[in-house]
Amino acid sequence: MSKKILVVDDQIVILTIIKKLLESAGFTVITTTDGTQVKQLLVKEKPDIIILDIMMPNKDGIENIRELREIDTAVIIVAVSSNRVYLDYAEKFGANYSYQKPIMGSDFIHLITSIT
Numbered sequence: 001m002s003k004k005i006l007v008v009d010d011q012i013v014i015l016t017i018i019k020k021l022l023e024s025a026g027f028t029v030i031t032t033t034d035g036t037q038v039k040q041l042l043v044k045e046k047p048d049i050i051i052l053d054i055m056m057p058n059k060d061g062i063e064n065i066r067e068l069r070e071i072d073t074a075v076i077i078v079a080v081s082s083n084r085v086y087l088d089y090a091e092k093f094g095a096n097y098s099y100q101k102p103i104m105g106s107d108f109i110h111l112i113t114s115i116t
Helices: 012-024 035-045 061-071 084-092 105-115
Strands: 004-008 028-032 049-053 076-081 097-100
Touching (some): 028 035, 035 049, 049 061, 049 105, 061 076, 061 084, 076 105, 097 105
Parallel strands (some): 049 076
C-alpha cells in the first residue's frame, strides 16, 4: 500500500510539479491550494505525510503546523519555503523536516522516500 501525502501550496505550478514527482515515485497524492482546508483534510484523508508551503494567503503554514500538532502529533510534516528563516520557525513549531525551494526533483524525492 502506497503512502498517502497531502500537498498544500497556493502556487498551482509548484503544486502540480510536486504532485507529479510524488505520483511518479508511487505515492498517493491529495492536493489543496487553500491553507484553511488542511485541518479538515487531515481528519478526512488521514495522510501519512503533509507537505506544507509556509507562505500562504488566508492561513499560513506556521498556523497550520500549530493546529495540526494539536490534533495529531504523529503525522509527518515537511515545511516548504524559499525562505530559510521561515523554515527554521516551522521546525520550532513542529515541522519534522524542511525543504528550501526551488523543488529539485531527485533531491525532493530522496527526502520524501527517506522519511517513509
